[in-house]
Amino acid sequence: MTKEMFTLKSSDGFLFVVDEAVVHQSVTLSPMVQDCAGREYPINNVTGKILNLVVEYCKNHVVVDGGDSSSSSSSGDALKKWDDEFITQMDLSTVYDLIMAANYLIIKGLFDLACQRVADEIAACKDHEEIRATLGIVSDYTAEEEAEVLKENEWAFD
């Protein structure tokens, strides 16, 4: 069974040659399978660095044809472990880029993984000041406004 190969081109000109199984993981790219074999497909808003990571993710998530279902739970665990290591070793700015790339390319697993990482980062902070510090966000609240929000928050259960 010959595999069709496709060429993806990042915004900064890097080329990635991938097979059909990788392409199909992106809802956005899936249709190109019909049209673009052999031609370069430009992905204008994703850089090479990020596209490289996207391709790496997709390659690892290719469902093997005729896979043995009895080993699926152990390979599921191994995949989860790979996902964890994959996303944890990245710095946050890369994770944001991945969120946007996965959003544009519509790769749900990668999108959720990246969002979860950011969420974990937020959840690890003990208060909003720490969240700001961690994510590099400057508050645009006045002291009164912030106090208002704090007061309102008290009506909501945790």
Added chain:
Amino acid sequence: MGQSTSAAGKIILNGRRTKLLSSKSPIETDESEVSPDYTSYIPDECLALVFQFLNSGNRKRCALVCRRWMIVEGRNRHRLSLHARSGLITSIPSLFSRFDSVVKLSLKCDRRSVSINDEALAMISLRCRNLKRLKLRACRELTYKGMATFAENCKGLNILSCGSCDFGAEGVKAVLDHCSSLEELSIKRLRNFTDSSHEPIGPGLAASSLKSICLKALYIGECFGPVIAGAKNLRSLKLFRCSGDWDMVLEEMAVKEHGIVEIHLERMQVTDVALAAISNCSSLESLHLVKTPECTNGGLAGIAEKCKCLRKLHIDGWKANLIGDEGLVAVAKFCSKLQELVLIGVNPTTLSLAMLAVKCQNLERLALCGCDTFGDPELSCIAAKCPSLRKLCIKNCPISDLGIENLANGCPGLIKVKIKKCRGVMGGCADWLRTVRPMLSVNADTVEPEGHEEGSNDAVEGGLQENRIEFPSLNSQIVAPSLASSSRSRSGYFKSRVGLFSGISLVACTLRQRESS
């Protein structure tokens, strides 16, 4: 939103976190220069999805980070739970302009405070027109008028759950009269049944939509009879500790509804008359008869004969001994689809158990608690004859190590077993079972032969939570109950010095939660 426009910058944070770098190599900037917020490049919809991974407490913190986060978080909050004290009313306009997409709302007042009143509820209802679920707890100031206004504004309501409220049956009627999509109704400890509300109320506009009704601790609950009888598409009915005579209500229900799938009767005054009515519900799959001491073998047999789809059966006979072998034999004969059987305070013998084992080939989950006749012969019978059994729980039954030995040699499909408070089962037996059946997850407590267990807070006599067995919740970590504290180590492991297998420690096991079928 291109990658190429990301600014160079560097932030050093607390010494603890990673540096934020742009994807291109950074040009060192003045540390006093403020670095851009990289999350601002993430579109609002993506930020909202990040928030979805956070619980309410974390989301509240996010709202304090900056204005944009507050807006995104608030607009994408679909579930909100508020302290429903009377003072809430002044914050309602700002709260609900911030949280403008709430679909599931919980209003809980604590017992010591005065709750929100009708006006507050009306204000909320005007701001949450798309509300699907409302949960009210101890909102004692609400009257039927407030509920009526609410229902008029939130006609799309699917689920109403109210506990410890005082708006009486009329308040519920108001919702039924306006909410034609109401699917689930759950009412607990409703009060203020005025004279006029002794009148029975009907299902109103919700007659076709109601699928699930749960009533707990109501003292004039029968006025809801026509709601139950009139809900044409009712699938689930659960009644707990409602006083009055419910035989007639169930008779009326059974006449009209044949689609009902689940019935739970607990501490209800129902007799075999009610059970005869239930037997007409041929789609019945799940039946719980808990502490209904007027129900007998005859009633159960009647259900078994006609409800051939029965998959789950829970009986707590309260040791009244009116349900036993005879009823269970009928279940065995007719209910071949039975998957789950829980018997509490019921006394089956091998007579019915053997039949159940042989005829109910799909029986996967079996639990027995406080069954005085369930001893080694009965356990051995199960072991020998139940091919499909996967989970077994035995609590406070007169089995011994011998029965466990036979279990080890039988039930080939068993994956989890739980043994608690069986005085005849000695300390080392569980470990032995684990060694001979390595694929079996064994959850067992110790038995101290010398003394009575001290300080045990699950006294069998308590009867409240103790005798309840629910398969989905059997995932609690078992710590050996009530050994003297000196012998308990920090991690919950401990050494047993008694029994045949001295020096072997009994390990706390965690049962994995089983997905409900």
